[in-house]
Amino acid sequence: MDKIELNSLGLDELRSYMVSIGEKAFRGEQVFSFFNSRMGLNLDELQVLPLKLREDLKENVKVNEIRLLKRFDSKVDHTKKFLFLLEDNNIIESVLMEYSHGLTVCISTQVGCSMGCSFCASTKEGRIRNLTPSEMLNQIYFIEKNIGKSISNIVLMGSGEPLDNYDHTMKFLNIIHDTKGHNISYRNITLSTCGIVPRIYDLAKENIPITLSISLHSPFDDVRTEMMPIGKKYKIKDIIEGCKFYEKTTNRRLTFEYTLIEGVNDRKEDVDELRRILKGTNSHINLIPLNPIKEYKKDRPSLSSIERFQKQLTKYNIQVTIRKEKGMDISASCGQLRRDYLSNE
């Protein structure tokens, strides 16, 4: 049987674990804050625990560690990309971005992805495996240690589909938010999904007011399904219903991501249909100019077409922003770095 990952456990689980091995519950709290507020990794450093307990833990549980493979620093802005090596030699990537409101880390939730979106580099070899909670946490803790600063915002927009790794993602959110741990407000966390409808309802009922961001990319089911195979399973109408439920339950404004692709989803009819389907939502559209990858032979529209698209939406009173590109010189788009690295090695 696999050993328990000590740094994937929440506070209550750690308390119960300690009690289950005949220790006092407060030992669980000590371990939790060691991992999550002091960002410890090595049980040997956990000096507050008696030596005997440390030795027992070393024998019976594991502490998951990630190692840095390579850091890429953008020369055009302060974006940094991190390629990490996991214990089973899988590779994942995370991105650190600087905004006026603080530092944001974009983390991966899976190694690869099984969603198959045609324009996305993360999914080209399918999903290799889910990340554990500690592997998500460690991306953040490692980066903070590496740069010597605290981050304020987290986006689950790296490789993987977070709602396809639901339980680990929920555990991660619970741990990173814990006041005895890293104490990151749910409002500073955004989860991006391709739209797995039943999980949107589950997420709404978790009572955690994170920002939900939906990768919409087209208001028409046939066009969207061409780009995103998940569209065969979940129709736009049902996604929007789920979003409305999310909005009502959590009182949070929604975001729709919209990757602009020339001639595919940048037409006037797209604007009109977007207006129709988003009616009655309190939402915001984030336009992302396509980052071309070699497997997808399409382009982003010209800057003037992107701005025209934005203006047309604004005219309909839809709030819309164009995503500012970060780290263009270090292939900062979803899964590109890992893929480049693997194909070069």
Ligand code: SAH
């Ligand atoms: N699985 C989640 C997170 C994916 S990445 C989701 O589907 O939302 C975050 C965003 O980047 C998604 O909206 C995704 O569709 C988009 N994206 C992926 N590859 C891209 C590319 N090459 N150009 C522009 N946007 C891309």
